[in-house]
Amino acid sequence: MNALRFAWRSLVRQPARATLGVLGVAAVGALLLDMLLLSQGLVVSMRDLLERSGWDIRVSASELPGRGGRVSSATRTAERIAALPSVKAALLVRIANADIERSNGSPITAVFQGVSGRSTRAEPITPPWTVVRGRDARGPGEVVIDTAIASAANLEIGSTITLRANCVGDREALPPARLSVVGIADFPFAGTNEDAMGGSLDALKAACGGNVGDEADLLLVTSATEPNQTAAAIRAAVPHLYALTNADVVGRLQQTGFTYFRQISTVLTTVTVSFAVLLITVLLTVSVNQRLGEIAALRALGFSRSRVVADVLSESSLIVGLGGLLSLPLGVLLAAGLDRILKGMPGIPAELHFFVFERTALALHVGLLAATAVIAALYPMRIVSTLPIAATLRDEVIG
Amino acid sequence: MADVIVDARAVSRTFAMPAGPVHAVRDVTLQIGAGDHVAVRGPSGCGKSTLLHMLGCVDAPSSGTLLFDGKDVSRLSDSKRSALRLTRIGFIFQRFFLLPMLTAAENVELPLSEAGAAKRDRQERIKELLDYVGLSPRADHRPSQLSGGEMQRVAIARALANRPQLLLADEPTGELDEATGAQIASLLDRVNADGTALVIVTHDSTLADRAARVLMMRDGRLEREIRR
Numbered sequence: 286m287n288a289l290r291f292a293w294r295s296l297v298r299q300p301a302r303a304t305l306g307v308l309g310v311a312a313v314g315a316l317l318l319d320m321l322l323l324s325q326g327l328v329v330s331m332r333d334l335l336e337r338s339g340w341d342i343r344v345s346a347s348e349l350p351g352r353g354g355r356v357s358s359a360t361r362t363a364e365r366i367a368a369l370p371s372v373k374a375a376l377l378v379r380i381a382n383a384d385i386e387r388s389n390g391s392p393i394t395a396v397f398q399g400v401s402g403r404s405t406r407a408e409p410i411t412p413p414w415t416v417v418r419g420r421d422a423r424g425p426g427e428v429v430i431d432t433a434i435a436s437a438a439n440l441e442i443g444s445t446i447t448l449r450a451n452c453v454g455d456r457e458a459l460p461p462a463r464l465s466v467v468g469i470a471d472f473p474f475a476g477t478n479e480d481a482m483g484g485s486l487d488a489l490k491a492a493c494g495g496n497v498g499d500e501a502d503l504l505l506v507t508s509a510t511e512p513n514q515t516a517a518a519i520r521a522a523v524p525h526l527y528a529l530t531n532a533d534v535v536g537r538l539q540q541t542g543f544t545y546f547r548q549i550s551t552v553l554t555t556v557t558v559s560f561a562v563l564l565i566t567v568l569l570t571v572s573v574n575q576r577l578g579e580i581a582a583l584r585a586l587g588f589s590r591s592r593v594v595a596d597v598l599s600e601s602s603l604i605v606g607l608g609g610l611l612s613l614p615l616g617v618l619l620a621a622g623l624d625r626i627l628k629g630m631p632g633i634p635a636e637l638h639f640f641v642f643e644r645t646a647l648a649l650h651v652g653l654l655a656a657t658a659v660i661a662a663l664y665p666m667r668i669v670s671t672l673p674i675a676a677t678l679r680d681e682v683i684g
Numbered sequence: 685m686a687d688v689i690v691d692a693r694a695v696s697r698t699f700a701m702p703a704g705p706v707h708a709v710r711d712v713t714l715q716i717g718a719g720d721h722v723a724v725r726g727p728s729g730c731g732k733s734t735l736l737h738m739l740g741c742v743d744a745p746s747s748g749t750l751l752f753d754g755k756d757v758s759r760l761s762d763s764k765r766s767a768l769r770l771t772r773i774g775f776i777f778q779r780f781f782l783l784p785m786l787t788a789a790e791n792v793e794l795p796l797s798e799a800g801a802a803k804r805d806r807q808e809r810i811k812e813l814l815d816y817v818g819l820s821p822r823a824d825h826r827p828s829q830l831s832g833g834e835m836q837r838v839a840i841a842r843a844l845a846n847r848p849q850l851l852l853a854d855e856p857t858g859e860l861d862e863a864t865g866a867q868i869a870s871l872l873d874r875v876n877a878d879g880t881a882l883v884i885v886t887h888d889s890t891l892a893d894r895a896a897r898v899l900m901m902r903d904g905r906l907e908r909e910i911r912r
Contacts, residue, residue, distance in 0.1 A: 286786075286790065286793060287797075294783075294785045294786060295785060297785060298784060578779065578781055579781055579783055581781075582775070582777060582781030583781075583794070584742070584766070585740065585742045585777075586769065586770065586775055586794070586795050586798075586842070586843070587766050587767065587768075587770020587771065587773070587795060587846075588770070588794075588798055589762075589763050589766040589767070589798075591763070592798065674737070674742040674743070675742045675743035678733075678737070678742070678777065679733055679734075679737075681781075
């Protein structure tokens, strides 16, 4: 009977203790997996989201797009950037808040993205949304809306919406604008609880009564060459603006907001692993102490020191292995729940995920649990390896 | 004397205790030969079990020399002493120390698998041993399903698994009633008659009376030896 089979029989012998250990490791392992997914999840998800958008560079007036002032002389700036040899296309994005009136019920507040493309190469310019039904908005009287608005306001393609835009300040009293819905679209950068609509910059200007000035919140650029070179060329052309590649944006976010999640993840990973080590150490130590007589008898019968140590290590490995396997589905379920909760935070794009499954996270999870099995078994292994056979047999008889 | 298995020369065992050293065994010299049947008797605490543990190489003398098959045990590494116990010495204990999660057959199998016996050889040997101790019908029973006498018989089968030269028994009837103790004594007699040297530590005079040599101990010393 090898050490693993022997350890399995030892576990089965005390099902309550074994179950407690396995469930404890499963719970801890699930948390550990989630912390590992969280540590890189936002970065991976944001990188994926940025790369899927089709735009390589973001030009803005602040260090991070959307966190500062607007780009002034936006039209001319977009034209200058689009004229650079390494640029395929540039898209000017202006954002305003809009209240969409409903026949029954209070207005729906939405984010209205108005865009205007520039390209010297006749490149097709994709907007920062994806049309899922109907067609894209083209003229000043057309918009696309997301499914949430369509559902809440009972709108269909061909419907007309009445909205009041809020383009410059909070205290504007603009006349309502009437726009035609020509499509239903997904807005990947819209927040989970944020309704969004999009159209041309002319449509936004129409909604704002022309009260938008020549300003943009953001310029999106598609590069014809390596994005870093293009970003450098843009910075040289418009030195007062920030030109960030997708990698730069992810890097900045890592240094700012995302770093908190990473730190939290590191702390919680350490705590969960420590807890697992303590749990298994206590369970194994209790188990070994209950069996000292049997272990001493096995040693007297000729079982080597390394064999009884291997039995303990195998028992630890089995508890951690079974718990670790169970922790995977538990961790995935827990991550899905936590992701939903965290995505409820304001300003988080609906398509951004905090927990992203990665092979490296899984490998680290397995590695940490394996280390847990070994570290947790160290003390009980020491007990059995240094067990005085004769004294233990004598004590067992006296006891 | 037949071929000497164990040769103890002036062995002593002293335990360091907070109140001062305790001399459990003092200056004992004895030889156990092949096929010997030896009983060790004496009052509680006189050092019988300690002597047995030294003879079985689970404890080392504080002074003196213990030779097993002519080899100085104190010079052997822990793993070599383990291998010696596994293949040359069998132990049976007052409290049996069977593993409760294993069946009778699996308990007997343990020393065989530890010694690296092939599966087929193991199965044959288990059957042979359980037949020998009269427990074949109980092969698949766990210790909790066996009586005390049956557990001790399984323990004897386990101790004999690797065909040891020397079988050491520490109060083998201590937990059994008189009738069951007598059955175990008969079984041990048969083991000895079949060629295994037997050393029994016991308070049970009827068990000791079956031995060819009775060693009387007092205060850690070998007081006298009775030969029959």
